[in-house]
Amino acid sequence: xxxxxxxxxxxxxxxSAPLAAGAQDAELSKIREELRxxxxxxxxxxxxxxxxxxQTEAKAGKAEEAANQAAVQSSSRPTGENALNPAISLILxxxxxxxxxxxxxxxxxxxxxxxxxxxxxxxxxxxxxSELVFSASVDPYFRGVLIAALTPENEVxxxxxxxxxxxxxxxxxxxxxxFLSGIGYQNEIHQHAWDFQDAPLAxxxxxxxxxxxxxxxxxxxxPTELLVELGTELGRGRVFPGTDRNRGRAGAWSLFxxxxxxxxxxxxxxxxxxxxxxxxxxxxxxxxxxxxTGVSNSIGGRSQLWVLDGILKWAPxxxxxxxxxxxxGEYFRRRENGSLIYDTQAASLGTQTGSYRSxxxxxxxxxxxxxxxxxxxxxxxxxxxxxxxxxxxxxxxxLTAADFPILGGxxxxxxxxxxxxxxxxxxxxxxxxxxxxxxxxxxxNQILMQYxxxxxxxxxxxx
Amino acid sequence: MKTMxxxxxxxxxxxSFCQALAAFNVFACEPEWGALAMELGGDKLSVFTAITAxxxxxxxxxxxxxxxxxxxxxxxxxxxxxxxxxxxxxxxTQAGNGRIQRGMPGYLEASQQVARIExxxxxxxxxxxxxxxxNPHIQTDARNIARVAEVLAQRLAQLDPQxxxxxxxxYKDFGARWQEAIRRWEKEGARLKxxxxxxxxxxxxxxxxxxxMREAGSLEPKPGIPPTPAHLATLVEQxxxxxxxxxxxxxxxxxxxxxxxxxxxxxxxxxxxFTVGGNEKARDLFALFDETIALxxxxxx
Numbered sequence: 123x124x125x126x127x128x129x130x131x132x133x134x135x136x137x138s139a140p141l142a143a144g145a146q147d148a149e150l151s152k153i154r155e156e157l158r159x160x161x162x163x164x165x166x167x168x169x170x171x172x173x174x175x176x177q178t179e180a181k182a183g184k185a186e187e188a189a190n191q192a193a194v195q196s197s198s199r200p201t202g203e204n205a206l207n208p209a210i211s212l213i214l215x216x217x218x219x220x221x222x223x224x225x226x227x228x229x230x231x232x233x234x235x236x237x238x239x240x241x242x243x244x245x246x247x248x249x250x251x252s253e254l255v256f257s258a259s260v261d262p263y264f265r266g267v268l269i270a271a272l273t274p275e276n277e278v279x280x281x282x283x284x285x286x287x288x289x290x291x292x293x294x295x296x297x298x299x300x301f302l303s304g305i306g307y308q309n310e311i312h313q314h315a316w317d318f319q320d321a322p323l324a325x326x327x328x329x330x331x332x333x334x335x336x337x338x339x340x341x342x343x344x345p346t347e348l349l350v351e352l353g354t355e356l357g358r359g360r361v362f363p364g365t366d367r368n369r370g371r372a373g374a375w376s377l378f379x380x381x382x383x384x385x386x387x388x389x390x391x392x393x394x395x396x397x398x399x400x401x402x403x404x405x406x407x408x409x410x411x412x413x414x415t416g417v418s419n420s421i422g423g424r425s426q427l428w429v430l431d432g433i434l435k436w437a438p439x440x441x442x443x444x445x446x447x448x449x450x451g452e453y454f455r456r457r458e459n460g461s462l463i464y465d466t467q468a469a470s471l472g473t474q475t476g477s478y479r480s481x482x483x484x485x486x487x488x489x490x491x492x493x494x495x496x497x498x499x500x501x502x503x504x505x506x507x508x509x510x511x512x513x514x515x516x517x518x519x520x521l522t523a524a525d526f527p528i529l530g531g532x533x534x535x536x537x538x539x540x541x542x543x544x545x546x547x548x549x550x551x552x553x554x555x556x557x558x559x560x561x562x563x564x565x566x567n568q569i570l571m572q573y574x575x576x577x578x579x580x581x582x583x584x585x
Numbered sequence: 586m587k588t589m590x591x592x593x594x595x596x597x598x599x600x601s602f603c604q605a606l607a608a609f610n611v612f613a614c615e616p617e618w619g620a621l622a623m624e625l626g627g628d629k630l631s632v633f634t635a636i637t638a639x640x641x642x643x644x645x646x647x648x649x650x651x652x653x654x655x656x657x658x659x660x661x662x663x664x665x666x667x668x669x670x671x672x673x674x675x676x677x678t679q680a681g682n683g684r685i686q687r688g689m690p691g692y693l694e695a696s697q698q699v700a701r702i703e704x705x706x707x708x709x710x711x712x713x714x715x716x717x718x719x720n721p722h723i724q725t726d727a728r729n730i731a732r733v734a735e736v737l738a739q740r741l742a743q744l745d746p747q748x749x750x751x752x753x754x755x756y757k758d759f760g761a762r763w764q765e766a767i768r769r770w771e772k773e774g775a776r777l778k779x780x781x782x783x784x785x786x787x788x789x790x791x792x793x794x795x796x797x798m799r800e801a802g803s804l805e806p807k808p809g810i811p812p813t814p815a816h817l818a819t820l821v822e823q824x825x826x827x828x829x830x831x832x833x834x835x836x837x838x839x840x841x842x843x844x845x846x847x848x849x850x851x852x853x854x855x856x857x858x859f860t861v862g863g864n865e866k867a868r869d870l871f872a873l874f875d876e877t878i879a880l881x882x883x884x885x886x
Binding site (some may be wrong): 232259262266286288289290291292293294295341342343344345346347348349350351380381382383384387390391392435439440441442443446495496545546548577580582583584585 | 641648671
């Protein structure tokens with residue numbers, strides 16, 4: 123019994139062994155098949171991915187190329203010989219004026235006529251000087267500026283033509299050529315940026331309107347938080363109170379210092395002291411002597427001028443666009459020593475020479491208030507004192523004071539009001555009223571309208 | 586004479602000594618660049634910011650105090666694109682400082698580092714006070730700040746090599762925090778997409794573009810020309826037909842025109858900080874964008 127059972131078991135085992143082996147083979151091949159399919163699928167997907175990557179790369183390349191092209195296009199400007207032209211701006215001005223005295227015979231009694239363009243604008247419609255401004259860097263070291271005035275008389279005047287250094291460093295700056303002198307405050311401000319149409323009387327009487335000599339200027343700014351600037355100028359002495367002279371030495375010398383800064387968050391100030399020395403020779407002027415004859419006199423000697431200037435500007439949070447106020451004043455003192463030649467042309471009582479000495483002064487104070495955007499109103503008070511002029515020829519009794527009426531004692535004064543409207547910073551229209559006591563005993567009432575427009579490059583205005 | 590010379594010499598020595606002691610001086614025209622320089626330089630720099638958020642960068646005067654600061658600057662960072670054309674050229678010619686002249690490494694125009702938008706097709710002043718170089722108010726897009734930060738960090742390292750490592754590590758730290766903040770602002774600002782707003786001046790064009798908003802009008806009839814009654818009247822009509830969600834203006838703008846339009850149309854007027862210091866909370870660059878987005882989201886509710 124046991125034998126049969128064992129035999130059957132052995133038979134079964136013998137049979138089952140190859141059977142099990144057969145089943146395993148089938149499973150393996152099935153797995154292999156699945157793996158192969160999986161592999162194929164992955165390969166296909168990888169291929170697809172690679173293809174897509176290539177396409178994307180190609181697209182990216184194209185995009186980059188396009189971006190580059192766009193960048194080049196947007197950054198490139200038309201090239202040409204005029205690509206580096208200087209900045210050019212043009213200032214157009216004109217006036218419509220009425221005055222009770224003829225501007226043609228304007229004089230400031232008590233003061234030797236300066237020969238400058240100091241008379242009020244002519245009656246009626248007038249074109250004022252048109253200014254043409256060119257400026258640019260010359261190279262990394264210099265900058266050049268030319269300001270030419272085209273006068274209504276169809277002439278061209280060089281107002282300023284100078285070069286200045288850019289990179290001297292350590293606070294030093296050098297300027298050479300013809301330029302507005304750094305003395306005082308208003309002297310360096312261009313006429314179109316003035317708050318009134320004309321210059322203060324002190325500038326008219328003592329500097330012929332403004333000082334723009336030919337010369338050199340050296341200026342130094344101190345490395346301090348408070349602005350301290352010191353400067354000196356050597357000039358030809360070409361303009362009043364000097365005279366042009368044919369010699370190798372400077373005819374005018376000046377020294378000036380300014381300090382300025384902020385007071386709190388709304389006030390900015392600047393104050394300064396300046397000194398100008400010139401030595402005029404044969405500075406001629408015309409007068410009418412006691413016989414009623416027109417004579418030409420001349421003065422030579424030494425002229426010394428001191429100027430004290432100050433400006434204070436208020437604007438809430440230094441934001442001047444809505445509201446601001448500006449207070450500006452200058453005090454001048456001039457001393458002249460030398461000789462006076464009467465009647466140089468021997469047209470009346472014969473040429474005579476004597477000593478000449480004068481001490482004269484003048485000042486002005488003006489306030490301009492911008493009460494709302496675009497609108498400003500201002501008032502200026504001018505005062506001059508002709509002082510005591512001592513004329514040797516009168517002292518010795520050779521001539522009388524009546525032979526020198528222009529040099530007679532007088533204290534000219536003037537009141538000026540103005541309102542102006544500036545739609546943008548490039549245009550301004552102004553109404554100005556003045557009562558001018560420059561001529562002794564003949565007050566002049568002046569009323570004028572003025573337009574000032576600037577075109578072209580955006581000029582920056584000095585403080 | 587001799588004592589005079591000695592006196593002058595001692596003053597000069599004193600000044601040069603003061604200068605030697607001073608840190609690296611950065612003159613930033615606008616508050617955003619001052620704040621960025623502080624982020625990148627910290628105590629290594631002495632940063633002077635020329636204007637505040639309450640001032641209009643278009644209309645600044647070259648005040649004596651600004652000339653004095655420009656005199657000692659080692660690096661001048663300004664927006665450029667003619668934004669500061671009325672005053673920075675004067676500072677450059679009056680301060681006697683060769684280091685910060687155009688073309689020197691000490692002269693950096695932030696707007697030149699990024700792509701500018703609204704470059705005018707026609708250049709004529711009858712179109713208002715336009716900027717030929719494109720809209721200069723680039724700081725309202727935080728991504729522009731990131732780009733300027735990179736250039737500014739390089740420039741600081743170049744000009745002040747002693748502290749180059751410090752600038753680089755500060756830049757890395759700032760850059761990482763800034764990128765994270767940009768992601769946050771973009772997420773928060775997603776709700777601003779396609780929202781129409783009325784602006785005062787084209788101050789926020791970069792922000793509007795970044796957030797995908799829409800400019801529905803401007804209070805200025807033309808850039809730089811103050812709002813006029815006639816123009817405001819047309820805006821009122823326009824808003825009645827297609828109302829905007831907000832009227833936005835900068836701290837230096839006169840708020841009256843915005844308030845007028847707001848009263849007539851019921852559209853809320855909101856003063857956005859525009860730059861660092863533009864309101865109480867916008868104390869740094871991060872807070873500037875936090876505040877700007879928060880203020881806009883608030884009026885949207």
